[in-house]
Amino acid sequence: MDFIRAIILGIIEGITEWLPISSTGHLIIAEEFIKLNQSAAFKEMFDVVIQFGAILSVVVLYWHKLNPFNALNKKNQQKSAREVQLTWRLWAKVFIACLPAIIIGFPLNDWLNAHFYNFVVVALMLIIYGVAFIYVERWLKDKTPHVTDIDHLPYSIAFMIGLFQVLSLIPGTSRSGATILGGLVLGTSRAVAAEFTFFLGIPIMFGASLLKIVKFFMHHGLTFTQFGILLVACLVAFGVSMLAIRWLMNYVKKHDFTFFGKYRIVLGIILLIYAVVKQFI
Template identity: 40%
Template sequence: MEVWQAIVLAIVEGLTEFLPVSSTGHMIIFSSLMGINELPITKIFEVNIQFGAILSVVVLYWRRFLQGFTFYKKLLLAFIPAAVIGFALSDVIDAMLESVVVVAMMLVVGGVVLLYVDKWFRNATEDHISYRTAFLIGLAQCVAMIPGVSRSAASIIGGMSLGINRKAAAEFSFFLAVPTMLAAASYKLVTDLLKLEVSDLLKFDLVKIQNSFEVIHPNDLKLLLIGNFVAFIVAMLAIRFFISVLTKYGFKLFGYYRIALGVALLALLAMGIDLKV
């Protein structure tokens, strides 16, 4: 992977992670078109740069993260469904991730939903998120375990269906992304990419842990640092853009975009272009 390719993927991650457009679909397209989708470093890179995106939420909303235990108890309640279901169905989720057709179809279906969601929930005006609401938003987030659905879209729509207004639902979705993405990215990095068992970490097996990092070439560490920095900066800009557009115009713009992206993926597959997650 070249530096410019790393920057492109980091920009894509930063732009799409918190928007309701599915970062998975974008990563598939860009890594495949650049011819790096099968490189070992690509998988490691795509997982690792999520930490930069996560940090952008903490920096932008740092005051909210200092509110006290109530804030964290709500995040914990919302996080529990994804933690339980994600762990229990990890093999099923991985199997679905192998199908680019599933990603493309879900992009189109999700796009159609976004075209009408503002109309369906036009009476959603509440900005207070209770413990019950937080837990139910966490359940809604689990729909995004189907590749192409978008974690952001699932959690925001889940909040709006419970009467939460668009801005409050979007911001809670950002907050919920921190523990959810942190856990998912860390687990995938450790078990799938570094080939470690959870027991190795619990036993603090330094030999196995050290040997596992040999899959990352020293020259690739520079790419990971650059990628995280770019993803961090771009994600902060994307979050501000999303809140502004969402408040003024709603979801329709993102709905049309998702449909176009899903159709583009299906077209690339029909042309015989090898796309892999």
């Protein structure tokens, strides 16, 4: 049964990791009804490491853009010197944007999870950022973004998007939600905000996944069954993420993020009601 549960959780992770609707919030809800028959330490590690499959989907989908070592471009032609230079600049921007999370985020991550990883906080963050998305989209209605190509994203804006990413340390905020919202406020197009969010997630999520699994292995070891559960969940998250990313990039070409704001508010209200009802059951 744990392998079936791992598949379901992998599907949820694959869909929600890249959409601005909080993968953590959805996993908390799912785990209320789909409980892995494993230790609390394993489940805590599982929720982070499952993101590794989602990361790989970005690497595969954007390999031509992310590989700076004279790889092929979208047209299956050898990258020009200019294209290679732009790829290195993109990685420099990602590194700069990761600095706030490295300096501020990692030291506070465990403490924030210990104190804020609960239904009420997640619900409130879902609602707050849902309202923020709706408000920002209305504010942007008559404005034209001044960064419409990720190659022209300034280093300063990349760093500020990284500051927004730190906000996602509070469960329910959504890493993609915080960074996309930050990108929109700072003047990027929806496509640039979403794409940079994908790239920014690679080192952050890879680092967090590696740290969690190493710490778990050192303190508890990893059984063959647990390894299988992780592998299945990651593979499912990888496949579903491929579809979710493609869908989101097509969606933002014609739509704004208002729908996701409304979805977050509705889900947050449902979570609050559930948390209250649960107290009396």
